[in-house]
Amino acid sequence: MVRDKGLRESLHTSGRRLTRQRRLVLQVLEESGEHLDAEGLHDQAKSLDPNISLATVYRTLAVLKEMGLVEEHRLGEGHAHFEATRSTPHYHFTCSACGRVIEFDAPQVAEVLQRLSKQKGLLVTGAHLLVTGRCARCQEEGETVPEEVP
Amino acid sequence: MVRDKGLRESLHTSGRRLTRQRRLVLQVLEESGEHLDAEGLHDQAKSLDPNISLATVYRTLAVLKEMGLVEEHRLGEGHAHFEATRSTPHYHFTCSACGRVIEFDAPQVAEVLQRLSKQKGLLVTGAHLLVTGRCARCQEEGETVPEEVP
C-alpha cells in the first residue's frame, strides 16, 4: 500500500511503530466505508487476521484518532462508531425505527463554527451534527422493528 | 408546584403515576439548569430525598425523555448528560482541555434540518450540534489539567 509510508512516518514521529494490526484496522476502516462499531470492525479485521484482539482494535483506534486519521461518533445508542477521516465533512441522520444511518452534507455548519470560534475565542477542533428521526421508509410503513444494523 | 398538574396529566395519559421521585428528578433538572449527568443528578436528588436510588433516576429520565421533557446528550466522553427541554434550541461546545461546556445558539441549524427533511423525506425528531476544541482560557495558558467537571 502506498499510504503505508505516510502512516509509518506519522507513527514514527510520535515514537510509534507500524504493525500489521494497525495497518489492518485502518485498511478495514477505509475500505468498508462508513461508521463501523468496534465489534464490527473487529469482526472484519479477524477475517484477515484471525488473531487480532478486540483490545488491539480499541488501542489502535485511540492512536488513529489521536493522529486525526479516524473519527469517533456516538450515533443513536450506547456504543461508538468509527470512520476514516474524509476530506469532505459530513453528518449523520439516524432513523430511530430501523437504525439506518444516512449521511448528509451541510455547508452552513462550517459557517456556524467559524462565527462561533470568532465570537467566543474558541479553537474548534471537531464538530458533529447528529440528527435523529424517521426515515422515509419507516414513516410510510409505521415500521417499528429494527433491521440489521451493522 | 404549578406545573405538577401538567406533569401529572402527561403521565396519566400514558397510564403512569406522579411520584415524589419523578417530581424530584424533574425539579432538580430544571433548577440546576444544564447538562447534569445521571450521577450528579442522583447526588442532588439525594440531598432532598436520601433514599432515591440511581436506578430510579435512570428509569425516570427514560420516562421524561419519552414525554419530551428531557433531552439526553453525549457531550465529550463516555457518559450521558441530561437537561430539561427548553423552548429555545441550543448546542454545546466542550473544551477538551478543561472539560468546560459552553452553550451556543445557531439558527442556521434549523434551516439545515428543514432542507434535509424536505430533500430526503425524513421526519426529524431531534438534532444536536456538538463541537469540541479549546476554550479561550485553555488556549492562552496551554492548560492541560482538567478542572472540576460537574
Next chain:
DNA sequence: GTCCATGCAAACTGTTTGCACGCGC
C-alpha cells in the same frame, strides 16, 4: 537488543433488569 505493541483475561464504568415490597390512584 531495546522497547513498544499485542493477546488474553480480568477490571471498570455507565446503564439496565429481576424481584419483592411500597405507594399512587
Next chain:
DNA sequence: GCGCGTGCAAACAGTTTGCATGGAC
C-alpha cells in the same frame, strides 16, 4: 385493592488495563 413504581443488588455492554510474550526498528 390493583397495579405501577421503587430500592436493592445482580447482570450487562462497551471499553480499558495489567501482565507476560512477541515483533518492529
